[in-house]
Amino acid sequence: MLIYKATELVNFAQGDLMMLGAFTCYMFVVWYGVGYWAAFALALVLVALFGAALDAAVLRRVIGQPQFAVVMLTIGLGAIFRSAASITWGSEIYTLPTPFSAKATRVAGVTVSHEYVAIIAGTVVLCAVLYVFFTHTRVGVAMQAASQNQLAAYYMGIPVKRMFSLIWAISAGVAAIAGVLLAPVSLIDINLGFIGLKAFAAAVLGGFGSIPGALVGGVTIGLIELLSGAYLPQGFKDVAAYVVLLVVLAVRPQGMFGTVARKKV
Amino acid sequence: MRFVFKTAYTQDLGLFRDSVQRNAYLALLVGLIALPKLVPDYFVDVTLVFIYGLCGLSLMTLAGYTGLVSLGHAAFLGIGAYAHVFFVHDWHLPWVLSVALAAVITAAAGVLVGLPALRMTGVYLSIATLAFALIIQEVFTRWDHVTGGLKGKAVDKPVIFGISFANDVAFYFLCLAALIGALWLTANVLRSPTGRAWVAIRDSEIAAQSMGVNLAVYKTTAFAYSAALMGVAGALFAHKIGFLAPDIFTVLLSIQFLLMVVVGGLGSLHGAVYGAVFVAMVPVVISQARDAVPAWAATLAGPLGKPAAATAFQAVDRFVKQPGLEPGIFGLILVLFILFEPLGIYGRWTKIKLYFSLFPLYKRATFRRQRAYMRSERLR
Numbered sequence: 001m002l003i004y005k006a007t008e009l010v011n012f013a014q015g016d017l018m019m020l021g022a023f024t025c026y027m028f029v030v031w032y033g034v035g036y037w038a039a040f041a042l043a044l045v046l047v048a049l050f051g052a053a054l055d056a057a058v059l060r061r062v063i064g065q066p067q068f069a070v071v072m073l074t075i076g077l078g079a080i081f082r083s084a085a086s087i088t089w090g091s092e093i094y095t096l097p098t099p100f101s102a103k104a105t106r107v108a109g110v111t112v113s114h115e116y117v118a119i120i121a122g123t124v125v126l127c128a129v130l131y132v133f134f135t136h137t138r139v140g141v142a143m144q145a146a147s148q149n150q151l152a153a154y155y156m157g158i159p160v161k162r163m164f165s166l167i168w169a170i171s172a173g174v175a176a177i178a179g180v181l182l183a184p185v186s187l188i189d190i191n192l193g194f195i196g197l198k199a200f201a202a203a204v205l206g207g208f209g210s211i212p213g214a215l216v217g218g219v220t221i222g223l224i225e226l227l228s229g230a231y232l233p234q235g236f237k238d239v240a241a242y243v244v245l246l247v248v249l250a251v252r253p254q255g256m257f258g259t260v261a262r263k264k265v
Numbered sequence: 266m267r268f269v270f271k272t273a274y275t276q277d278l279g280l281f282r283d284s285v286q287r288n289a290y291l292a293l294l295v296g297l298i299a300l301p302k303l304v305p306d307y308f309v310d311v312t313l314v315f316i317y318g319l320c321g322l323s324l325m326t327l328a329g330y331t332g333l334v335s336l337g338h339a340a341f342l343g344i345g346a347y348a349h350v351f352f353v354h355d356w357h358l359p360w361v362l363s364v365a366l367a368a369v370i371t372a373a374a375g376v377l378v379g380l381p382a383l384r385m386t387g388v389y390l391s392i393a394t395l396a397f398a399l400i401i402q403e404v405f406t407r408w409d410h411v412t413g414g415l416k417g418k419a420v421d422k423p424v425i426f427g428i429s430f431a432n433d434v435a436f437y438f439l440c441l442a443a444l445i446g447a448l449w450l451t452a453n454v455l456r457s458p459t460g461r462a463w464v465a466i467r468d469s470e471i472a473a474q475s476m477g478v479n480l481a482v483y484k485t486t487a488f489a490y491s492a493a494l495m496g497v498a499g500a501l502f503a504h505k506i507g508f509l510a511p512d513i514f515t516v517l518l519s520i521q522f523l524l525m526v527v528v529g530g531l532g533s534l535h536g537a538v539y540g541a542v543f544v545a546m547v548p549v550v551i552s553q554a555r556d557a558v559p560a561w562a563a564t565l566a567g568p569l570g571k572p573a574a575a576t577a578f579q580a581v582d583r584f585v586k587q588p589g590l591e592p593g594i595f596g597l598i599l600v601l602f603i604l605f606e607p608l609g610i611y612g613r614w615t616k617i618k619l620y621f622s623l624f625p626l627y628k629r630a631t632f633r634r635q636r637a638y639m640r641s642e643r644l645r
Binding site for chain 1: 334381391396397400403520527590591592593594595596597600603604607
């Protein structure tokens with residue numbers, strides 16, 4: 001759903017950025033009485049700016065260090081965000097009123113509420129846009145290059161530092177969109193971020209670095225959860241996604257759509 | 266700077282570099298033995314340091330020496346704790362046998378997780394272990410005739426060979442002995458061919474493979490060894506906290522273990538212990554600071570007049586009493602360490618030591634690390 005791994009930036013704070021996005025939107029809608037769409041846009045822009053600032057202030061320093069450092073850094077940042085959010089917004093659970101709330105349509109005999117329609121539409125549009133962006137625009141291709149080999153990209157005249165800020169901005173923006181879309185379904189609280197872990201499952205299932213794969217992976221995870229909730233004993237619903245994730249990692253680590261490559265020496 | 270002039274093979278085989286080092290460690294040991302007498306109020310916290318030290322050691326062999334970063338070590342701790350309590354309470358096995366069985370079971374779980382690890386590197390592995398930890402947590406909740414489910418399970422004080430360790434001082438020595446045993450074992454394993462193979466895998470899998478290191482065998486061994494240590498730590502942890510519930514062994518605990526290893530310094534046994542001291546002591550310091558900091562703020566605002574001081578006191582007091590503050594502080598410490606001292610406390614200590622032993626000639630570049638700009642995980 002919020003897969004953004006064409007850049008191979010593994011961000012464990014993604015879920016927390018999602019939470020920040022949802023809270024910002026909530027704040028504008030409920031406290032300041034801004035319209036839903038305006039608040040959505042504001043949240044998107046603010047969180048994206050925040051992502052860029054984060055890159056400039058913190059993450060740029062670890063460029064060139066092992067990926068472990070980045071992983072630990074994002075875990076640490078995620079903890080800080082959660083704590084900051086609980087201090088600013090408290091640990092209550094909020095609901096975000098949206099234009100879609102409490103409306104439903106019957107499609108081919110199945111009742112679908114508008115919130116889910118919004119999520120599905122949003123996801124499809126987002127993925128399409130990202131896919132086109134990464135494969136067909138100069139900036140997108142430059143980003144992929146910058147994330148694969150920073151030095152070579154730099155030699156080719158790509159402003160690597162600016163690319164990274166942009167990558168983080170987009171990544172944070174996407175997280176904010178996901179957070180806002182998800183907010184009406186799963187209530188806003190500071191632990192919204194843990195849903196991000198399921199996104200990882202989806203990403204791995206589809207294969208990192210493949211945007212259509214991420215979409216298929218997300219749908220598969222969702223279906224598995226629903227089916228195991230319906231047919232297996234209680235308790236399996238929550239872990240089914242992780243079991244599938246483990247199995248996929250053991251059997252086919254590159255995911256369904258990943259590319260196999262081995263370093264040649 | 267001191268150089269050891271080696272004249273016999275036994276000097277190479279010895280655990281310590283020279284008699285100075287050995288005496289320093291002996292002095293530390295004497296200090297630790299005397300500790301319950303010296304600070305009767307605080308040594309109970311030090312017991313937790315020993316148990317965390319075991320956990321840190323376990324993760325250090327895996328993450329620091331083999332280069333496999335696990336985000337699910339709390340699950341191993343939980344497996345060890347529950348297995349031990351189940352054997353002691355429900356099957357009435359002797360304590361030592363039960364701990365050994367718990368270690369074996371966690372080692373088996375480690376192998377189970379290690380098997381998929383053979384085909385993954387880096388982030389994939391972290392995610393797999395994370396998924397494993399989440400599954401195990403669910404198992405703890407659901408499998409209630411063994412684990413007690415959400416109601417939890419009370420743990421009695423340990424009784425070994427008929428000797429009760431109910432008293433805090435006795436338990437302190439039990440944990441100290443376990444930590445020293447584990448340190449001794451790990452230090453020796455790391456100097457053996459197995460340990461050398463682990464380090465080779467960490468530094469370059471391809472190079473290790475080319476030199477004839479069997480990746481599958483050694484990675485699985487690393488997982489099993491690390492998990493077994495965690496199992497022993499889990500057994501002690503169960504006695505320490507006295508009550509088991511599934512929500513103790515969360516992802517946050519795993520992250521705390523990782524914090525321990527990073528803060529202490531990756532790739533050193535000292536680091537594991539420093540990290541344990543740090544992680545066990547920070548909550549104590551925070552809770553002390555919660556009481557002290559508002560008063561300082563009031564003193565600082567004092568010159569502005571009494572109402573200002575009172576406002577400052579209340580504002581700071583409200584701020585520091587936030588329950589969400591603690592994980593945030595942990596996160597902040599983690600971020601600061603990665604940015605400014607990637608080698609951890611142990612790295613800082615070696616730098617300070619080198620600075621003084623080389624006094625006017627110390628160069629900052631000694632510890633500069635080469636940066637790798639080729640990052641793609643697709644080619645590996």
